[in-house]
Amino acid sequence: MIHESKGGYVKSEIHKGIATVEFFHPQGNSLPGSLLRELAKEIHSHGNNNEVRVILLRSGGDTNFCAGASFEELSNIKSVEEGTTFFNGFAQLINIMRKVPKLIVGRIHGKCVGGGVGLAAAVDYAIAVESAEIRLSELAIGIGPFVVGPAVERKIGLSAFTQLAIDSALWRNGDWARRKGLFAELHPNVDSMDESVLRLTNTLAASSPEATGELKKIFWKGTEHWDQLLSERAAISGRLIVTEHARAAVSKFKAKVKVS
Incomplete structure (x- = not known):
């Protein structure tokens, strides 16, 4: 099944209990609202499908892997309400990822920026290549990693999250992300990564769905309030994205992306 939207797509397939969900956008796999909604729908659907034992998220x-929020869409936000709606897309996606009773494996093949770091943090097990890098760029555009923050902090701790959030211009390499706990595995090349992804997803597909479902509950214990929390965080970003500072920063970043 494939859903296309504004040059990008979300597609999925089920094979031997493994649901592979792939997203793509020509602008660095950035996520406009339409793709966020389709991703949430696909993961929710597969997460509640008895034929599915494990979900693989890839781009x-x-x-x-994911350049985060779409600058094209950010630049078109004109009101606090529009901004809040957009960032709620990330909030809803993360909440669905944590609540579905299936483990989610992430295949991280390149850079993760902003919301992309949030996706890497929201999967239950992230397998990456050594060339993968991460950066929380939100402060540089006049907002902050408010929506993805809880997921990132849960994985790497408050100190490491603080470092990422404050120094929004600095890239952290894959080894840093692995040592902090964001990446579970780090591989020298894509072939090695894919071998590990295949091994793990096949193992999980053959595992007890009741047992993996109970494990998922334990892994995410203490996040039951996130429906409200992430909605509140989306409202903060929605308010900040329409400030003069953020508008100017987004325009500057958008122009840089077009030049490159």
């Missing part, structure tokens, strides 16, 4: 292409 298309061979550059970025």
Whole structure:
């Protein structure tokens, strides 16, 4: 099944109990609202499908895993309400990822920026290549990693999250992300990564769905309030994205992306 939207897509397939969900956007696998909604729908659907034992989340292409929020869409936000609605897309996606009773494995093949770091943190097990890098760029555009923050902090701790959030210009390499706990595995190349992804997803597909479901509950214990928390965080970003500072920063970043 494939859903196309504004040059990008979300597609999925089920094979031997493994539901593979792939997203793609020509602008570095960035996520406009339409793709966020489709991702949430697909993960929710597969997460509640008895034929599915494990979900694999991946992105298309061979550059970025995910460049985060779409600058094209950010630049078109004109009101606090529009901004809040957009950032609620990330909030709803993360909440669905944590609540579905299936373990989610992430295949991280390149750079993760902003919301992309949030996706890497929201999967239950992230397998990456050594060339993967991460950066929380939100402060640089006049907002902050408010929505993805709880997921990132849960994985790497408050100190490491603080470092990422404050120094929004600095890239952290894959080894840093692995040592902090964001990445469970780090591989020298894509082939090695894919071998590990295949091994783990096949193992989980053959495991007891009742047992993996109970494990998922334990892993995410203490996040039951996130429906409200992430909605509140989306409102903060929605308010800040329409400030003069944020508008100017987004325009600058958007122009830089077009030039590159």
